[in-house]
Amino acid sequence: MTNNSLKLLQERIDSVIRGKQGAVKMAIVTLLGRGHLLIEDVPGVGKTTLAFTLAKATNCSFQRIQFTSDMMPTDIIGVSIYNPDTKNFEFKEGPIFANIVLADEINRTGPKTQSALLEAMNERRVSIDRKTHTLPEPFMVIATQNPIEYHGTFPLPESQIDRFMMHIKLGYPGYEDEKSALLGQSSLDFLENMQPVITGDEILKMQREVDGVRVDDSLLDYLMAIITETRKNEKIRLGASTRGAQFLLKAAKANAFYEGRDYVVPGDIKDLAPTVLGHRLILKARTSIYDAEVIMKEILERISVPV
Amino acid sequence: MPRSYKLLTALLAFTGCVGLVITGALNPLMLIAGAGLIPGYIRFWRGMPALSKWTIGGLSTATLFLFVIDALIITGDIFIAVAHLTIAFQAIKSFDLKEPWDHLQVYFMSLLQLIIASELTRSLAFGLIFIIFLIALVAAMVISHFLKEGAIRKVRLRGPVITISILTLVVTGIFFISAPRVKGGLWGKSRAQNIKTVGFSEKVDFGSYGDVKLDSTIVMRIETSKNALQPFYWRGRTLNYFDGISWLDTIKTRTGIQKQGNTFIIIPVLPENALTQKIFLEPLDSEIIFGLGTIAKVEIDSRTMFVDHAGSVFTPEKSARRLAYTVHSTLDEPLSDEDAFHYRQFPPDLKRLPELASEITKGADTTLKKALKIEDYLKSNYKYSLKTSPPQSGVNPIEDFLFNSKQGYCEHYATAMALMLRAAGTPSRIVTGFLEGEKNKYGGYIIVRQSDAHSWVEAVIDGKWKKFDPTPPAPIPEMPSQVSLYLDYLKMKWYRYVVNFSSSDQKRLIDYISMPFLKMPEMPDIKVCGVRMLAYALVILSSSTMLFFLLRRFRIYRYGFVTVKYLKFRNFLKRKGANIKRSSTPSDVMKEAARLGLGDKAADFIALYERARFGGRGMNEEEKKKYKYKYRTL
Numbered sequence: 001m002t003n004n005s006l007k008l009l010q011e012r013i014d015s016v017i018r019g020k021q022g023a024v025k026m027a028i029v030t031l032l033g034r035g036h037l038l039i040e041d042v043p044g045v046g047k048t049t050l051a052f053t054l055a056k057a058t059n060c061s062f063q064r065i066q067f068t069s070d071m072m073p074t075d076i077i078g079v080s081i082y083n084p085d086t087k088n089f090e091f092k093e094g095p096i097f098a099n100i101v102l103a104d105e106i107n108r109t110g111p112k113t114q115s116a117l118l119e120a121m122n123e124r125r126v127s128i129d130r131k132t133h134t135l136p137e138p139f140m141v142i143a144t145q146n147p148i149e150y151h152g153t154f155p156l157p158e159s160q161i162d163r164f165m166m167h168i169k170l171g172y173p174g175y176e177d178e179k180s181a182l183l184g185q186s187s188l189d190f191l192e193n194m195q196p197v198i199t200g201d202e203i204l205k206m207q208r209e210v211d212g213v214r215v216d217d218s219l220l221d222y223l224m225a226i227i228t229e230t231r232k233n234e235k236i237r238l239g240a241s242t243r244g245a246q247f248l249l250k251a252a253k254a255n256a257f258y259e260g261r262d263y264v265v266p267g268d269i270k271d272l273a274p275t276v277l278g279h280r281l282i283l284k285a286r287t288s289i290y291d292a293e294v295i296m297k298e299i300l301e302r303i304s305v306p307v
Numbered sequence: 308m309p310r311s312y313k314l315l316t317a318l319l320a321f322t323g324c325v326g327l328v329i330t331g332a333l334n335p336l337m338l339i340a341g342a343g344l345i346p347g348y349i350r351f352w353r354g355m356p357a358l359s360k361w362t363i364g365g366l367s368t369a370t371l372f373l374f375v376i377d378a379l380i381i382t383g384d385i386f387i388a389v390a391h392l393t394i395a396f397q398a399i400k401s402f403d404l405k406e407p408w409d410h411l412q413v414y415f416m417s418l419l420q421l422i423i424a425s426e427l428t429r430s431l432a433f434g435l436i437f438i439i440f441l442i443a444l445v446a447a448m449v450i451s452h453f454l455k456e457g458a459i460r461k462v463r464l465r466g467p468v469i470t471i472s473i474l475t476l477v478v479t480g481i482f483f484i485s486a487p488r489v490k491g492g493l494w495g496k497s498r499a500q501n502i503k504t505v506g507f508s509e510k511v512d513f514g515s516y517g518d519v520k521l522d523s524t525i526v527m528r529i530e531t532s533k534n535a536l537q538p539f540y541w542r543g544r545t546l547n548y549f550d551g552i553s554w555l556d557t558i559k560t561r562t563g564i565q566k567q568g569n570t571f572i573i574i575p576v577l578p579e580n581a582l583t584q585k586i587f588l589e590p591l592d593s594e595i596i597f598g599l600g601t602i603a604k605v606e607i608d609s610r611t612m613f614v615d616h617a618g619s620v621f622t623p624e625k626s627a628r629r630l631a632y633t634v635h636s637t638l639d640e641p642l643s644d645e646d647a648f649h650y651r652q653f654p655p656d657l658k659r660l661p662e663l664a665s666e667i668t669k670g671a672d673t674t675l676k677k678a679l680k681i682e683d684y685l686k687s688n689y690k691y692s693l694k695t696s697p698p699q700s701g702v703n704p705i706e707d708f709l710f711n712s713k714q715g716y717c718e719h720y721a722t723a724m725a726l727m728l729r730a731a732g733t734p735s736r737i738v739t740g741f742l743e744g745e746k747n748k749y750g751g752y753i754i755v756r757q758s759d760a761h762s763w764v765e766a767v768i769d770g771k772w773k774k775f776d777p778t779p780p781a782p783i784p785e786m787p788s789q790v791s792l793y794l795d796y797l798k799m800k801w802y803r804y805v806v807n808f809s810s811s812d813q814k815r816l817i818d819y820i821s822m823p824f825l826k827m828p829e830m831p832d833i834k835v836c837g838v839r840m841l842a843y844a845l846v847i848l849s850s851s852t853m854l855f856f857l858l859r860r861f862r863i864y865r866y867g868f869v870t871v872k873y874l875k876f877r878n879f880l881k882r883k884g885a886n887i888k889r890s891s892t893p894s895d896v897m898k899e900a901a902r903l904g905l906g907d908k909a910a911d912f913i914a915l916y917e918r919a920r921f922g923g924r925g926m927n928e929e930e931k932k933k934y935k936y937k938y939r940t941l
Contacts, residue, residue, distance in 0.1 A: 216921045263922040267894035304889035307870050307920075 035165025060099030073116030323417025347401025
């Protein structure tokens with residue numbers, strides 16, 4: 001059922017990052033839904049590899065930004081430099097001018113720099129010196145974040161975290177997959193020589209097709225019921241935003257497209273709701289984001305699916 | 308589970324039990340069992356869990372055991388025993404309400420209870436309970452239907468429930484008014500208890516009226532024509548032979564009455580001053596038909612009727628139903644036989660009575676004057692009292708009344724006069740019936756009670772039977788309260804227009820409706836016969852089938868064909884033990900199906916469903932066929 005070129009894409013990435021089919025699929029769905037992805041996990045489980053492989057396989061330009069505590073906004077979006085020859089300020093593009101941007105350890109930098117990135121993510125353009133520079137299409141940010149319990153981190157504020165379509169975690173690979181990863185060839189060389197299976201233009205075309213995926217009215221009601229329930233639930237202090245609802249709909253459409261359908265089914269919404277909405281919820285008890293997903297699942301069990 | 312649904316189930320259970328209890332035919336101990344419903348439904352309302360399987364099973368077994376004993380020994384009547392059983396089961400069930408199926412059982416038992424109750428009573432209260440039951444049942448069925456489909460949240464229930472309830476009532480009303488009338492109860496004989504009366508059998512023991520005179524049970528209600536004037540003597544039967552202790556009917560001649568339509572004609576030519584009475588007779592343990600004076604014609608729903616030598620009219624058997632009939636009668640005195648041989652018998656051991664009789668009638672030259680003298684003597688020299696003590700041994704009770712106690716009630720007076728007339732050579736007989744009755748000002752009809760039972764004398768004067776009443780006036784009884792009179796008025800309306808809604812009423816109604824437009828042909832009187840019964844059955848069957856298909860249509864219209872099949876499949880999996888909830892998506896359902904080993908087929912089926920339902924395209928005929936095929940193979 002899966003769309004053929006997307007199937008190839010998935011297989012290609014799976015061959016690099018073994019045993020992470022779910023996470024890879026989420027990354028592709030996010031790309032199709034014009035969203036951004038937030039990966040939260042301990043260092044060294046393949047977050048960077050995932051982003052890099054995705055860029056390589058889709059023949060997209062790739063930039064990696066390693067966030068540090070002393071980073072400035074201009075380090076991301078670029079800076080205007082005075083050119084003595086032309087006697088003009090010329091804009092020098094920062095690393096954000098790429099199709100796929102890996103914002104590594106986003107919570108290591110301060111809020112000022114974080115917000116510069118997140119504004120760019122939201123508007124898909126940057127403004128410097130009253131001049132607007134459009135970012136390339138497709139554009140997707142894959143941000144990674146160490147769990148907040150780690151030292152030296154600035155947790156993302158709620159308004160910022162809301163801008164990511166999905167929040168996933170990778171986790172350690174399974175025993176067999178990890179063993180074969182040890183035996184496998186040095187991944188960097190392999191990645192450099194990887195052949196793309198799809199082009200950026202094709203991705204853009206698919207993104208437009210995703211917009212045309214049909215959503216039955218009853219499913220919109222179902223989605224609204226989920227959103228409303230997160231706002232009413234007694235364990236949740238702050239429920240999902242309207243942006244959250246929009247993202248869930250987009251993600252569901254992208255998921256349907258990924259599965260080779262031009263219509264959304266209840267399963268699209270129900271399966272994606274925890275990943276799309278989980279990180280947006282602020283719980284009454286101070287617990288980790290994963291608890292939010294548990295509560296999301298509880299909520300989903302209470303809402304009847306349209307028939 | 309919505310609260311309204313819980314409430315309706317409780318209501319239905321209670322209407323069934325209350326409907327049975329108000330018949331008064333059950334063992335009062337069953338009230339205790341019935342009270343078990345209260346804690347049961349309180350628990351249910353609060354959402355407490357059902358009792359364990361073992362408790363329920365044990366209780367049910369014990370109840371069944373008790374039922375057998377009850378049917379064989381305690382009540383000895385399987386019908387009443389079943390009624391007891393249903394109450395006990397209702398009480399047990401109230402502690403065991405889990406599945407929708409349990410609720411259906413409650414409804415079914417309530418229906419059974421009401422059917423049983425309908426055979427035991429025809430009271431107004433039962434009618435009200437039945438209407439409540441009907442409305443609640445419809446509402447509960449509608450809610451359970453939507454509950455089953457998992458659509459309870461989406462559907463605003465109040466609208467449909469009220470509409471369907473009103474529709475049901477209207478349809479029932481139309482059906483009631485227009486359906487052909489069937490004689491007799493559902494199982495032929497009703498089991499309603501007949502009122503015990505005295506005075507209307509072939510043998511009446513002297514002194515048996517005393518208890519009856521204290522009984523205020525209503526015997527009949529009567530609407531009279533305007534020309535009927537008081538005093539009303541509702542004549543029953545006559546007795547001719549006094550053996551010293553009892554009055555007997557030794558003549559026993561009964562002949563069938565000529566019938567025309569539903570009218571039985573005794574006197575072909577009605578006199579001009581004939582009186583008309585419409586009588587609603589409670590089920591009595593007697594076959595007598597009452598009327599003012601001599602009955603000339605009776606309109607009654609019966610195959611045959613009989614009349615005896617004295618003009619008393621009888622139905623062929625004791626009626627277990629309330630009888631409604633119209634009597635045309637005359638107060639003209641009937642002619643007597645030449646010698647009236649049967650009315651001259653005199654018990655030989657009465658010695659003092661003839662002496663007294665000749666003493667009283669001394670100086671009177673005509674039989675009429677003699678009779679009036681006796682009547683006047685008894686009226687003025689004796690006291691009316693219901694408190695009579697049995698006579699000393701060896702003393703005849705009638706002589707005890709005349710010479711010792713000098714107080715008594717109608718029986719004493721009538722017997723004394725009849726015997727004195729006979730002693731004086733005048734043929735006479737005792738008449739039993741009712742006197743007067745009270746007028747209900749709300750309905751304008753007359754209520755006759757057991758306490759109005761009366762007996763008087765008829766004697767042959769100049770070749771005609773003339774009525775005499777030697778009993779002095781009884782003290783005026785307490786007037787019943789206004790409320791009870793009004794209630795009785797409502798009851799009368801219920802009997803008149805609901806219970807006794809007859810084919811002639813239908814005719815009248817149709818005439819009334821069609822009067823301004825056209826003259827409808829006379830509706831033939833409908834009798835119970837095999838072909839017609841079959842026709843009714845067919846009508847009922849076909850209309851219910853139609854209703855069923857309409858409901859199905861409605862369901863398909865609401866959900867669409869595709870969804871109905873999907874829901875059926877879901878229910879099927881559920882029955883197979885799949886973990887499917889309202890929050891299960893089609894893909895969840897598919898996973899469950901795969902777990903049950905239906906993986907591939909289910910996947911295709913569900914993919915078809917999803918595409919048709921959410922793809923916005925529906926299905927073409929070919930896909931429908933495929934879909935149906937997949938469903939069937941599953």
